[in-house]
Amino acid sequence: MSASTLPRAVTTITPQRVSFAGGGTDLPDFYNRHGGAVLSSTIDKYIYVTVKKHSPLFEEAYRLSYSQTEHTQSLEEIKNEVARECLRLIPVEPPLFISTAADLPASSGLGSSSSFAVGLLYALHAMRGEDVSAGQLAEEACHVEIQMLKHPIGKQDQYAAAFGGLNHIVFRADERVQLDHVQLPGSGIKSLFKHLMLVWTGMQRSAEHILAEQKDRISQTAETLQSMRNMAEECRGVLLRQGDNFEALGALLHRAWEAKRGLASKITNPKIDDLYLRARAAGCWGGKIAGAGGGGFLLLVVPPEKQKQVRIALKDSVNVPVRFEPRGAKILATVKN
16 A cells, blocks of 8 residues: 555544453463453443554644643654554654553553553554454453553553453463354343442552562462463353343342452552442442452442432442443544545
């Protein structure tokens, strides 16, 4: 494709995710020995990324706009490390303007960093005139975050963001990833989301120190992690069998939360424990902290008739309504030359 026919600007939209079971078993240090599995779903909260050709009149190679603004003359000067390494992996000739926006706060346990990586990589491929599969996007995002940046994270977020939907994702010791879409019968997926509450704890946190400790303790927590891996398959079975009765899902998430608390020292704290106990006392069947823990969102399973009581019990926290998102990253807009 000639330069004159390449896009002048591309905007992508990439969903965030909630994980029901198996989180932590997608870390390479665990699945390379024991295999891992998660069950997660994308939600209608998104990361938006725009990449456009920047005017040479601004006399800068790169301008980035996110929670900060960067003006740099070289790739190496870019402080946003995910953006920098995505550009290194999928080069697009500068000058470039890159901006990102989100529906929810960053560092909240919903996979925003990986959604950003997937969305940016998709936009960069599109700027080069390249078609790219969801599987390639997921693997490239994993490569950027895990291999290039050495972040102590797993692979579930990148696959969720790229593929979208409700998925059982298996991580094999030989690095193969098997993703199975879970199709709930009838109005099951709509009913599932009617039973979910996403509660903001008010605490943003960096997950890296929690995940680093979790990684260092894998030899000690391997038995717990194997149990959590098996809960992902159990969770799929519960969802497929229960119809509109999600009490068993709440009980499973409660078991998973009790197990997860022992993986690292800062996964929970007194505020998180207090919110969860109040929710349970008001009628919540079960739940867990989203992502690595330490703050962010609580994911709760609550019968619809009890949700008002839970909101009252947690009146000092914000409940964020969410719906199911069946699709992964997509191009929202393209501006041609």
